[in-house]
Each structure stands twice: as C-alpha cells, then as structure tokens.
Amino acid sequence: xxxxxxxxxxxxxxxxxxxxxxxxxxxxxxxxxxxxxxxxxxxxxxxxxxxxxxxxxxxxxxxxxxxxxxxxxxxxxxxxxxxxxxxxxxxxxxxxxxxxxxxxxxxxxxxxxxxxxxxxxxxxxxxxxxxxxxxxxxxxxxxxxxxxxxxxxxxxxxxxxxxxxxxxxxxxxxxxxxxxxxxxxxxxxxxxxxxxxxxxxxxxxxxxxxxxxxxxxxxxxxxxxxxxxxxxxxxxxxxxxxxxxxxxxxxxxxxxxxxxxxxxxxxxxxxxxxxxxxxxxxxxxxxxxxxxxxxxxxxxxxxxxxxxxxxxxxxxxxxxxxxxxxxxxxxxxxxxxxxxxxxxxxxxxxxxxxxxxxxxxxxxxxxxxxxxxxxxxxxxxxxxxxxxxxxxxxxxxxxxxxxxxxxxxxxxxxxxxxxxxxxxxxxxxxxxxxxxxxxxxxxxxxxxxxxxxxxxxxxxxxxxxxxxxxxxxxxxxxxxxxxxxxxxxxxxxxxxxxxxxxxxxxxxxxxxxxxxxxxxxxxxxxxxxxxxxxxxxxxxxxxxxxxxxxxxxxxxxxxxxxxxxxxxxxxxxxxxxxxxxxxxxxxxxxxxxxxxxxxxxxxxxxxxxxxxxxxxxxxxxxxxxxxxxxxxxxxxxxxxxxxxxxxxxxxxxxxxxxxxxxxxxxxxxxxxxxxxxxxxxxxxxxxxxxxxxxxxxxxxxxxxxxxxxxxxxxxxxxxxxxxxxxxxxxxxxxxxxxx
Numbered sequence: 187x188x189x190x191x192x193x194x195x196x197x198x199x200x201x202x203x204x205x206x207x208x209x210x211x212x213x214x215x216x217x218x219x220x221x222x223x224x225x226x227x228x229x230x231x232x233x234x235x236x237x238x239x240x241x242x243x244x245x246x247x248x249x250x251x252x253x254x255x256x257x258x259x260x261x262x263x264x265x266x267x268x269x270x271x272x273x274x275x276x277x278x279x280x281x282x283x284x285x286x287x288x289x290x291x292x293x294x295x296x297x298x299x300x301x302x303x304x305x306x307x308x309x310x311x312x313x314x315x316x317x318x319x320x321x322x323x324x325x326x327x328x329x330x331x332x333x334x335x336x337x338x339x340x341x342x343x344x345x346x347x348x349x350x351x352x353x354x355x356x357x358x359x360x361x362x363x364x365x366x367x368x369x370x371x372x373x374x375x376x377x378x379x380x381x382x383x384x385x386x387x388x389x390x391x392x393x394x395x396x397x398x399x400x401x402x403x404x405x406x407x408x409x410x411x412x413x414x415x416x417x418x419x420x421x422x423x424x425x426x427x428x429x430x431x432x433x434x435x436x437x438x439x440x441x442x443x444x445x446x447x448x449x450x451x452x453x454x455x456x457x458x459x460x461x462x463x464x465x466x467x468x469x470x471x472x473x474x475x476x477x478x479x480x481x482x483x484x485x486x487x488x489x490x491x492x493x494x495x496x497x498x499x500x501x502x503x504x505x506x507x508x509x510x511x512x513x514x515x516x517x518x519x520x521x522x523x524x525x526x527x528x529x530x531x532x533x534x535x536x537x538x539x540x541x542x543x544x545x546x547x548x549x550x551x552x553x554x555x556x557x558x559x560x561x562x563x564x565x566x567x568x569x570x571x572x573x574x575x576x577x578x579x580x581x582x583x584x585x586x587x588x589x590x591x592x593x594x595x596x597x598x599x600x601x602x603x604x605x606x607x608x609x610x611x612x613x614x615x616x617x618x619x620x621x622x623x624x625x626x627x628x629x630x631x632x633x634x635x636x637x638x639x640x641x642x643x644x645x646x647x648x649x650x651x652x653x654x655x656x657x658x659x660x661x662x663x664x665x666x667x668x669x670x671x672x673x674x675x676x677x678x679x680x681x682x683x684x685x686x687x688x689x690x691x692x693x694x695x696x697x698x699x700x701x702x703x704x705x706x707x708x709x710x711x712x713x714x715x716x717x718x719x720x721x722x723x724x725x726x727x728x729x730x731x732x733x734x735x736x737x738x739x740x741x742x743x744x745x746x747x748x749x750x751x752x753x754x755x756x757x758x759x760x761x762x763x764x765x766x767x768x769x770x771x772x773x774x775x776x777x778x779x780x781x782x783x784x785x786x787x788x789x790x791x792x793x794x795x796x797x798x799x800x801x802x803x804x805x806x807x808x809x810x811x812x813x814x815x816x817x818x819x820x821x822x823x824x825x826x827x828x829x830x831x832x833x834x835x836x837x838x839x840x841x842x843x844x845x846x847x848x849x850x851x852x853x854x855x856x857x858x859x860x861x862x863x864x865x866x867x868x869x870x871x872x873x874x875x876x877x878x879x880x881x882x883x884x885x886x887x888x889x890x891x892x893x894x895x896x897x898x899x900x901x902x903x904x905x906x907x908x909x910x911x912x913x914x915x916x917x918x919x920x921x922x923x924x925x
Contacts, residue, residue, distance in 0.1 A: 222367075231353060231356075233356070234349055234352045234353050234356050235322055235327060235349060237352065238277075238327045238347055238349040238352065239320055239327055241277075241347070242318070242320060242327055242329045242345075242347040243317060243318060243320070243329070245278070245329075245345075245347070246317070246318040246329050246331060246343060246345070247317070247318075249268065249343060249345075250331070250333045250334075250343055252268050253265050253268045253269075253283070253333065253343075254333050254334060254335045254340060255335070256268070257283070257291075257333055257335070257340045257341055262291060262292070265283055265291065265292055266292060269281050269283065269292055269294070273294060277326075277347050277348040277349065277351065277352075278345055278346070278347060278348070279326070279346055279347075279348045280294055280295060280344075280345060280346040281293075281294045281343075281344070281345040282294070282295075282300075282304060282343075282344040282345070283333075283341060283342070283343055283344075284303070284304045284309075284341055284342050284344070285341045285342075286312075286339055286340065286341050286342070287303070288303040288304045288306070288309045288342075289302075289303050290302055290303065290304065291341065304330075304342070304344060308328075308330045308342075308344055309342065311330045311331065312330065312331060312332040312339070312341075312342040313332065313339070317331060318330060318331030318343070319331060323346075325348065325349060325350040325353065326346050326347055326348045326349055326350070327346070327347045327349060328344070328345075328346050328347075329343075329344070329345055329346075329347065330342060330343070330344045331343060402422050403422055403423065405422060405424060406424055407424060407520060407521070407522060408421075408422065408424040408425035408427070408428040408429075408520070408521035408522070408523070409421070409422045409424070409425060409518065409519075409520050409521070410422075410425045410445075410518070410519050410521070411507070411516060411517075411518050411519075412445055412464070412516055412517050412518075412519060413516050414464065414514060414515065414516055414517075415444070415446070416444045416445045416446035416447065416464070417442065417443075417444050418442070418443040418444070418445070419516065425521060428521055428523055429443075431498060432498055445460070445519065446460075456471055459471050459504075460502075460504060463503075463504025463505055463506065463517055463519070464504065464506055464514060464516075464517040465506060465514050466506065466514070467505070467506070468503065468504065468505035468506075469503070469504055469505070470501070470502065470503050471500075471501070471502040471503075471504075472501050498523070498525055499523070499524045499525045499527075499528035499529070500521050500522065500523060500524065500525075501521075501522040501524050502519060502520070502521055502522075503519070503520045503522075504517050504518070504519045504520075505517065505518055533698065533702075620658045620659055620660055620760075621658070621659075621660075621661070622656040622657070622658060622783045622785040622788060623656060623657055623658075623659050623661060623664060623788075624652065624654065624656055624788060625654060625657055625659075625664070625690050625715055625717060625780065626650040626651060626652050626654055626690045627652065628661065628664050628665060628668070629648070629650055629668055629688060629690060629717075630650055632665060632668055632669065635669070636668075636669060636672045636673075639672075639673065639676065640676055640682070640686070641676070641679070641681075641682025641683075642682070643679075643681065643682040643683045643684075644676065644679055644682050644683070644684060644685070644686055645684070645685045645686070646685075646686050646687075646688075647685070647686075647687045647688075648687065648688040648689065649687075649688075649689040649690070649691070650688075650689075650690050651690065651691055654690060654691060654692055654715055655692060655715055655782040655783065655786075656782070656783040656785050656786070656787075656788065657715050657760075657780040657781065657782065657783050658760075658781070658783045658785070659760055659780065660756075660759075660760075663756045663759070663760075664756075666752065666753075666756065667717070667753050667756055667757075667778065668688075668717070668719075670750065670752065670753050671717075671719040671753065671776050672686065672688065672719060674750070674774075675719055675720070675721035675723065675774070676721075677723075678721050678723025678724050678725075678773070678774060679721060679722070679723045679724075680723065680724060684721060684722040684723055684773075685721065685722045686719070686720070686721045686722075687718075687719070687720045687721075688717075688718070688719050689716075689717075689718040689720075690715070690716065690717055690718070691715070691716055691718075692713060692714065692715055692716070692782075693713070693714060693716050693779075694711075694712065694713050694714075695709075695711060695712070695714060695763075695779060696711050697710070697711040699711075699765075700712075700763065702765065703763030703764060703765055703779065704735070704754060704757070704763065704764045704765065704766075705754055705757065705758045705764070707758065707761060707763070709761075709763045709779070713782060714763075714779040714780060714781065714782065715779070715780045715781075715782060716777055716778060716779050716780070717777070717778045717780070718775065718776065718777045718778075719775075719776045720773065720774065720775040720776070721773050721774055721775075722772075722773040723773050723774065724770070724771065724773075725768045725769050725770045725771050725772045725773050725774055726768040726769075726770065726774060727770045731766065731768060734750055734766065735750055735751050735753075735754045736751065757778060760780060760781075761781055762778055762779055762780045762781065763778070763779040764776065764777070764778050764779070765777050801825050801826045801827055801853075801854075801919070802826050802827070802828075802853075803827060803828065803850065803852075803853035803854070804827070804828045804830065804845070804850050804851065804852050804853060805822060805827045805828065805829055805830070805852060805853060805854040805855065805856065806830050806831075806832065806838060806841060806842060806845075806852055806854070806855045806856070807819060807822060807829050807830070807831050807832075807856045808831070808832045808833075808834070808835065808837075808838040808855070808856065808857045808858055808861070808866070808869065809831075809833075809858040809861070809885070810833055810834055810858060810860075810861045810862055811858075812833075814858075814908070815831045815833070818856070819831060821911070821912055821915060822856070822915070824912070825912070825915065825916075827854065828850075830845065830852075834861045834862050834863040834864060835857070835861050835863060835864030835865055835866060835868055835869030836863045836864040836869070837863075838855075838857065838864075838869050838873070839864065839869055839872045839873060842855070842873050842876060842877075843876060846876060846877055846880075851877075852877075852880060853880075853881070854880075854881050854882075854883070854919075854922075855870075855873060855880055855881070855882045855883070856882075856883045856885055856906075857869055857870055857882060857883070857884050857885065858884075858885050858886065859884055859885070859886035860886065866884055866886075867896070867897070870882055870884070870897075870900075870903070874900075879902065880902075881902045881903075881922040882900075882902065882903045882904075882922075883903075883904055883905075883906050883918050883919075883922065884897050884903060884904070884905050884906065885905075885906045885907075885908055885910065886905065886906075886907065886908060902922050903922075904918050904921040904922055906918045
C-alpha cells in the first residue's frame, strides 16, 4: 500500500492516458480500414474485368470445341444453334463467326445470312493458336480467336462480354462494405472509448477504495467492522491501540474479540442500543464508561493525556452494513476516546465543589473571626481587672476565699480566650511567629506525649527522615496540627484496635493535584515537605467529608468541632495545602504540604529570653476600647511604665509628635490593629517615620494573615493577642529590644 493518498491530479492524468489510447486506437483502426477500402475501391473495375476475362476465355474455349466440327463440315445450322446457346449466357451481347479470310458466317447483329468481313484488326488476332485475345472496352470485353480442327485453322470466333452489371454489382457491394466498415469503425471507436472510460472508472474506484482504506488505516479515530454475530472482522490500528489500553490480549492479532461477549456491553440499555445499531439504524452511545473487567487487563500500562486507567470514557457510534436487499450484514462501530475531556470535566466539577467548600469555609471564617475579635475585646478588661484584683489581694493579704473566686474568673476567661484563639486560627487570623523548623524533629519531640495517649491495642508506626528541607512555621501551631490529627486518628479506631501511621518527607506535586488542595490558595506545582497521618478506623461518608472543616461540626458527643477547622486555618496561614481521603469502613488519610524554607540549616542554639518584671520610661497605649485602655494602663503602670493613652491612630500620631522630642521621650508604643479614623498599620508607619527605632507591640483580637505577615517582617515589632495579661506582656516585651 502506498504511503500517501493518490491525488485527483494523478487520477485525472491516468484518465487522459486512457482516453488518448482510445483515440489513437480508433484513429489507427480507421486509417487501416480506409486504406483497405481505398485499395479495394481502386481495384474494383480491374477485378471485375479480370473476372470477365477469365469467364470469357472459358466460354470461348468451350464454344470453339463445340463448333469446330460443324465449321469443318460447313454445317451452318449447328453453328447457329450453338451460337444461340452462347448468346443465352449472361452478358454475351454480340457473337460473330467468320472464315479464315474474315468473311462472316454468322453475325448476331445481321440477318440470318450475314454479309461482309470482320474488322482487320480483330482478324489479325486469329492466328494466335494459344487462345483468344481480348480487348477491354468501357463496359465490356471483346474476345476474338481462331477455330481449329486439330491444327488446321478453320475460321474465327468473336464475341463481346458485357460487364456493366458486374461493375454495378461490385460498386453496390463496395458501398455496402464501406457502410459496414464505417459502422464497425464507429462501433470499435465507441467500444474503445467505452473501454477507456471503464478503465478510468475502474481506476477511480480502485483509487477511491485504496484512499478509503488508507484513510481508515491512518485515521486517529478507532474504527472496527463486526460480523452479524458480533465477531471482530476488521479493526484499524487506532482501534487496536485503544483496546490495548484496557486489555493486553489485543497485543495479538489472533485474538478473537466479540463485542456482544464483552462484559461492559452487557448492561441492558447499552446492549439494546448496540443490537439496534447492528440491525436497523445508526445509534450513538455517548459518554460511555468503558473499563474491561477481564483478568487479562494490564494495569501496568502508563496512560498519558489525563486518561484514567481505571475509567476509560468512550463515545460510540454503531451503524449497520446493509446489502442490496437492505438486510444487515454486519456493523461498523466508531470509538472516540473522550477520557481526556470527561476527566477534565470531572476534575472541573471537583474544583468547583472544592471552591464552593472553600468559599463557605472562608465566609464562616470571617464570621468566626469577627465574633472572636469582639469577644476578645470584651474579655480583655475582664481578664485584666481580674488579674489586678488578684495581685492586689495577694499583695495586701486579703481574704483567700475572695482570691479563689478571682482565680476562677481568670481561669474561665483564659478558657474563653483559648476558644477565641481557636476560632481565629480557623479564620487564618491568629497571631503567629514563624521560624525555620524541621518537621520530623517537631514530630519526634511530641512522641512521648501522643504515644502515651494511644491505646495499647493500637499499632503505631512512623517514618521520620531527618534530612528533609526546613519549613517556615509557627512551632506551636505545627504541634497543634500534629496532636489534633493524631487524636482524631486514635478516636477513629473502634476500641483502639487498628493501625495509625505518621510520615514526613518530601514530594513533588503536579499542577493537577495542587489545584485541588484545600483551602484553594492556588498553590503551584513543585517540591513540598509533607506530613501524613493515616488510620484504619471507621472512615467517613460523603456528608461528613463535606462538613469536616466546618466550625462547631463534630461527630464526637463531647467535641466542640474546632480541631480540624483550626488545622485548616493553620494550613491557610502557612500558605500550605491539605487533602483528605476517606472511605466508610476503610479508614482516613490526611496529607499536608508545606512550602520549603529558603533557610537551609537550623541555628544550633537560640538566645534564651529573660522575662523582666520591672520597666521604666514613658509609653503610648492606643486602643479604641475605653475598658481596654483602662485595664491596660493599670497593667503597664504596674510594671513601671509611665502610660499615655490615645483612642485612635490619628490621636496617637499627634501625641507621639508632641512628646517624643522631650527629654524623657517614648520608650514603647502599644497599638491596636483595628481602629477607627486611622488604623494601627497606618499609625505605625507614621510613628516610624518620626522615630524608626521605637519598639512597637501590635495588639489585636483579630488580624488577617496579610497584616500579620507584613508586620512580622518589621524590625522591633511584635504581635500580641488579646486578651492579654501580665505574663503575655512580659513575653512580648522580651521579643523587642527592651528585653
């Protein structure tokens, strides 16, 4: 088979060749026939006279043999009878018999007794003993010769043979032959041209068949022809390649495949459509999930272009092959592999579902963050005043029972603050302090803690390579993630029986996976450090998976439903990604992906912070909540500061401008992040433009991850979560240069 399709130009060139051959054949045949006819026409009279000469010679010899005796005995009557018989022969129109001297004895043009002598020119021919002489006239032939008795010349015989009838017959015959020849030439020419056209049509048909065969062979669309019973009769290379994706038996051309015996065509609706396509009319089976159940299927084949080995999607079209009686004699089935499109459609649906979930969680996060912010602002004065009462009672030795009441208030306030902290973590707005960490080391440090909480019936395994890259993370929040996931895994084991595994490591995630990671932060493909916690517990159904990260959703009777929501918030704040896989009764797997830090190694030791109890100097406390200003002033004053206050950022900037040039200028500024008139970030920028080295504490009950990220990059600036007490203030002061 040729490698390329024959072009129309090639076919037309062949047609011209056939037509030229037919023309040349017709022309040659015509010239040959006309040559023959011309030759015969030019010799027509000659042949007629030649035939007449032969016939006349025969008649002359026959007649002389009959009359020589009569002439010898001068029996004129016998001569006359013989002459009458001669005249009766066709074409004889004049007979003369004469003596040796030339005198007429008988002449059919004269009376019974003729007179005169024959022409001397004719008489001179009588002496020829060998036979008669003849002379050709226009429409006749004259014969003259001697009559001998033995060898004695007795006289002579003359007769004229008329050939006009023969000439006319010959001409008529020639005309008939000419007409027949012309008709035959026309017929031959027509046949030659018809043959040429037939050869051209046959050639076109063969070319069309060859082109069609090549088109099917080279087509990227899988096409198969089946016999009426469903047995495969023919499949193009694309068909064999497609079927090989799900069944390695198609590696052999001897494999006897029957579409009606294929397990995946046994579903009633599909089989009825297929039978219809084999018998009556064209049918389509759109978006057909085809996956071969054969035990011979080769699952090791590496499929590309988003084709899922477990689900091969096909779009089938089947139409019957009808014979001249419109009876189905098999069928053609066209297979179109739509796995790429269908998988992309499924993937997009998953992305949309994840996006909707992410948007819902984000909305809940904003609400939770707002509630936590307001609640923290309420807790701040409660906690501060309770702590002041506690200090006053403790210092002045008042009733211990009153002190226990105050401590109960402080304990409840701190638990409420912790709850707000979890809500802020879920919202991705908690105050965090990032530094380079080795994830495996952080897990190892918690080993004793979570191992002690596991049941003795639980098999616990871990894989913690220590040579993994570092991540930038808040140590406390990373540890919170680890403990939350491990406790959930342990709780999922009924009676503590089962397996819990914990792994860390590095992996490369493709873009397709990165797009689906929660909380949908458009993570890019690349290398990440991962944390994986898996269990063989009860697993989760689809409804539980959809609500898993909603705040206050829990499957535990005593749970508050903030553990996994906090995990998702921490993941969001660390620009990380999370995926969860679970099947009811089969267990659950959580996998978190953290961006790799630019820092390559950990510092060998950290400077231990010294917490001081007494400070001095002038400070500026800024907050839009009067109760927080009041209790904050008391707490900072208790530590030795000379506290100046402001109700908003604009007032703070103006007061700082007025007082910072005094001899005892400000040594510290504490700014609320969210304030009217001028916010904390803007106020910080203007204050730093006046004094770039002033230590600043940014206090907040709720801040976005972006705000925290920006503030944490500034020198000598620290974030402080509301509500705060004396210990929180001391720790914050140790982080800035005052410490």
